[in-house]
Amino acid sequence: MSITTDKLEVMPVISRPEDFDARSGGLLERIIFNNRMILVIACALLTVLLxxxxxxxxINASFEKMMPVSHPFxxxxLQNTASLRGLGNSVRIVVENANGDIYDADYLAALRDINDRVFLVPGVDRSFMKSLWMPVVRWTEITAEGYKGGAVMPDTYDGSPASIEALRDNVRRAGIVGSLVANDERSSMLFVPLLSHDAMSGKALDYRAFRDAVDSIRTEYAAKGVNIYIIGFAQLVGDLIHGLIEVFTYFLYAAVICTGLILAYTRCLRSTALVVTCSLVAVAWQLGLMRLFGLVLDPYSVLVPFLIFAIGVSHGAQKMNGITQDIGRGTHRYVAARYTFRRLFLAGLTALLADAVGFGVLSVIDIPVIRDLAVAASTGVAVLIFTNLILLPVLLSYTGVSLAAAARSLREDEEDHPLARWLARFTKRPWALAVIVFSVVATVAALVVAQDLKIGDLDPGAPELRPDSTYNRDNAFITAHYQLSSDQFAVVVTTPEQGLxxxxxxxxxxxxxxxxxxxPGVQTTVSAASLARNYTAAGFEGSPKWITLNRDSYVVADALNYVYDGNPEMFNDSRSVAPIIAFLADHKAETLDRVVKTVEAFAAEHNxxxxxxxxxxxxxxxxxxTNIVVSDANRKMLFYVYAAVIALCFITFRSWRAVVVAVVPLVVTSLLCEALMVTLGIGVKVATLPVTALGVGIGVDYSLYLLAVQLAAQREGLSLTEAYCKALVFTGKVVALIGITLAAAVVPWAWSPIKFQADMGLLLAFMFVWNMLGALIVIPCLAAFLLKDETVRRKGSQSAQLSREASSTNSVVPAPSENVLKAAGSASRPPVEFVRPTSVAAAAGGAKE
Structure with missing residues (x-):
């Protein structure tokens, strides 16, 4: 490329394309623009195919992909999953009699029908399913003749009062009140373990289809006075997938908002349409490549198309702005497109690489679903290099912009904008010092608040959904009416065969x-050991003295046989794997950490x-x-993303001072975002962990576009104030537009039924806006101390000659006006003059829109 941040290339106004040397420019530019039609046709064909x-x-999800599969836990x-059927992916379905208790013939008939229908749903692990109607749910008692027991549902049940009374006795003898039967005995539970793949078809479990199947049963029986409540991973994911379908409508809102903002800025329909079209093409390519890579859209990766579209619009706006300004000075649209490509391709490429880094570092999170998100997003950013850095300038070289937009661009460049006059003050040290002091105070305050940042979920139920969602209402009902929590922590005990x-x-x-x-936080526990105590006592006439563990191997074996009959999930057939299940009051990180440390200490001593x-x-x-992985990845991810961004900035600017100026505002925003998370009660978890990396990767775009022009102008001999004003005129106003556009693209997520998407939208909007403000305000303040002498360091005979040439030649970049410089406290005369175009209409490529 011919453009670097070392100098600002002087480009003459050329109104006729035949006067332009097609052999000029870098190799990449010549390949692209000298073969425009071939490129456009190839992109059109690729768009259709992808x-x-x-x-x-x-659209689906996977239970296994939500886990950090390489973590030792x-x-x-996974090594013992075949022996732990009740502790993996399962669903609990509670059936309530709204007009009485469970000992009602009509209710029991409805429960049987519901049980049979759920039993036949694809993906159900039928051998481990439990309910009042499943024979695996048994009662046992000791009598004078010895053990006596059977299925809780009497074999002779016929709906008569006698059989219902027998069921009542069996329920109480089985001790399932509080587990499979509610405390108030007005509802009962179906425990439904699931298989990862359907046994008949071999296909992965379709969570959306499973959710639809059980929800259709819920809807049908609600009209019959039977209420159904459903919780479990499959139901949660099914609700999330249905939420995704609603989220797709927000993509339309985001597209309309972004289009409206760009159109309001340019007042040019054709160029706005091209920017939006190229961004939509990027989304189509990205989704098509996801399909070819074997990925699916899940609750996390569904956000990627939003971000790719918003990033595409932001980079497209920069290209369109540059071309519009050139055309406004009389440059032909084809020549203007090549000029803009020269000036901004390197900055745009570096910015997109920074975006890719922000997405790519997500792969350090050892959770497959997040790694898939990283792949999908990085693919989308790579696509943007073609659609927005190459295809868009080529298309604009054909269409140009409207006469009104070109003339307005020229008018705005000549006028003094109040905001530019105000921002120019921050290049002066008194103003800069005040902002830096304020930033330091805000950063220290954010650091103090961020000390309370928590890892993991902070809310009861499913924090992925809103508190008033159907799922969380169902969870609240089940928690209130059943003794055992749905938050189960299991320790896996392994021995040789028959070792239990x-x-x-x-x-x-x-x-x-x-x-x-x-x-604290543990409600109760259950294992083969605690169950064996009761069964041992039952073998000795129910004497309380025998509620213990016996040293006799035959007594132990007999007790475990009865445990297995009633609770086959408590150990495997070979008696070598057994869980110890702790029912927790909540799933907060503190509770989980306490249990983990306790078990680890016990294992270290007793293994x-x-x-x-x-x-x-x-x-x-x-x-x-997952919390352990997230906690470990949190700082590591930030280290990687900042290291990569610093390296890219250094390659681009070749000045450590410029790198500091570019990166410090990002650090301040990251800390403020963590403080905001504490204030809003949002923990660091799988859903929110990507936010900071994305905010940094995308936020550095502002610095790259603004500093690239400012440094080039300074190295041509302009003062800091003059260079900053020039950067404001050329790219600064679009930086403000980009910040607003990116924030507007993610703000509609706030209305998503999926709470973590709403949280991500709020946090990303905050980071986009603050990164934009940091670029426009903090960067000139830091530059006032770190980059003030950039002009002196680069002055010399060559720079002086280039400055004289710039004074007598039409520069691509407009100079700041005298009034702006005076408002900033500078009396320097800008070395670059404007030249009125002789035929703006011809250069624009069309009539006024």
């Missing part, structure tokens, strides 16, 4: 249960070659592993 692929993109779970049938193993399990029950206590399973165990 658009067809995008139309086939699936998850590795332990020993007194020593059961004793160690029992000891860990006792320790866990004493922890042997024959017996190991491994972390972790259950939804809370998986969340504990």
């Amino acid at each position: 658009g067809l692929q995008a139309s086939k993109l699936e 998850i590795q332990n779970y 049938v020993t007194y020593e193993t059961l004793l160690e399990m029992d000891r860990l249960e006792e320790i866990l029950r004493d922890l 042997t070659n024959e017996r190991k206590f491994l972390l972790a399973a259950g939804n809370s165990g998986i969340e504990a592993a």
Whole structure:
């Protein structure tokens, strides 16, 4: 490329394309613009092909992809998942009799029908499903003749009062009140474990189809006086997928808002339409490539098209602004497109690479769904290099801009804008010092507040959804009416085959249960050991003295056989893997950390070659592993993104002072964002972790576009104030437009039914706006101390000669007016003069719109 930040290339006004030397410019420019039609046709064909692929993109999610699969906790779970069927992906369906209790013939008939229909839903692990109508749910009691037991639902049930009374007795003898039957006995639960792949088709579980199937049952029975409440990962993901479909409408809102802002700025329909079209083409390419890469749209990656569109619009606005200004001075649209390509391709490429870094560093988060997001987003940014840095200037070289937009651009460049006069003051040290002091105070305050930033979820229920969502209302109902929490933390006990049938193993399990029950936040625990105590007593006439663990291996084996009959999920067939399940009061990070540290300390002391206590399973165990990964990735991710951004800025500016000026506002905004998260009660988790990286990667675009022009002008001999004013006129006003446009693109997320998307939208909008303000205000303040001597360092005979040439030749970049410089406190005369175009209409390429 012929443009660097070393000098501001002087480009003459050329009104006729035949007067332009097509051999000028860099190799890439010549390849692109000397073969324009071939490029346009190739892009059109590629858009059609990838658009067809995008139309086939699936919307789904995966339980396994939500877990940090390489974390030791998850590795332990996955290695033993076949033996832990009740602790993986499961759904709980509660059926309530709105007009009475469960001991009602009509209710029980409805429950049987619901049970049978859920049993046949694809993806259900039928052998481990539990409800009053499943024979695996059994009761046991000790009588004078010995053990007596059977299925809770009597084999002779016929709906008669006698059979219903028998059911009542069996429920109480089974001890399932509070687990499968509500405390008030007005509802009962279906426990539905799920398979990751359908056993019949072999396809991955379709969460949307599963959710639709059970929700259709809910809707049907609501009209019959039977209320149904559903919680579990599959239901949550199904609700999220349905929320995604609604979120797609916000894409339309974002497109309309961005289009309106660009149109209001340019007053040119054709160029605005091209900017928006190229951004939509980028989205189509990105979605099509996702399909080719085997990815799907999930609750996280659905946000990527929004960001790609917004980033595309912002970079397109810079290209359009440059071409419009050139055309306004009389340059032909084809020549103007090449001039703009020369000036801004390197800055735009560096900015997009910074965006790619912001997305790419997300791959350090050891969670497949976030890594897929990183791949999808990085692909989209790579696409933007072609659609917005190359295709857009080529298309504008054909269409040009309207006469009104070109004339207005020239008028605005000559006029004194009040905002430019006000911003120019920040290049003077008294003003700059005041802003820097304020920034330091705000940064220190943000650091203090950010100390309270929490890891993980802070809200009950499913924080991914809003508190008043159907799912969270269902969760609140189930939590209020059942003794056992849905937050389960499981410790996996592994032994050789038949190793559980020993007194020593059961004793160690029992000891860990006792320790866990004493922890704050743990409601109760259950394991084969605690269940074996009761079954041992039952074998000895129910004597309380025998509620213990027996040293006799035959007594232990007999007790575990009865445990397995009623609770087959408590250990595997070979008696080698068993969970210790702790039911937690909440899933906050403090509660999970407390349990993790307790189990780790116990395991370090009691693990042997024959017996190991491994972390972790259950939804809370998986969340504990996720929190650990998020906590580890949080600072590491920031380190990587800032290191990459600093490296890119240094390559672009070749000045450590300029790098400091560009990066410091980003750091301030990052800290303010963390303080905002504390204020709003938002924790650092999978959904919010990407925000800071995205804010930094995208936010550095402002600095790159503004400083590239400012430094080039300074190195041509202009003072800091003159250079900054020139940068404001050329790219600064578009930086403000970009900040507003990016924020406007994500603000509609605030109305999303998916709460974490609303949180991300709010945080990203905050970072986009503050990064924009940092570029326009903090950068000139820092430059007043760090870049004040940039002109002196670059002066010399060559620079003086270039300055004299710039005084007598038409420069591409307009100079700041005398009034702006005077308002800033500078009396320097700008070295660049305006030349009135002789034929703006011809250069614009069309009549006034």
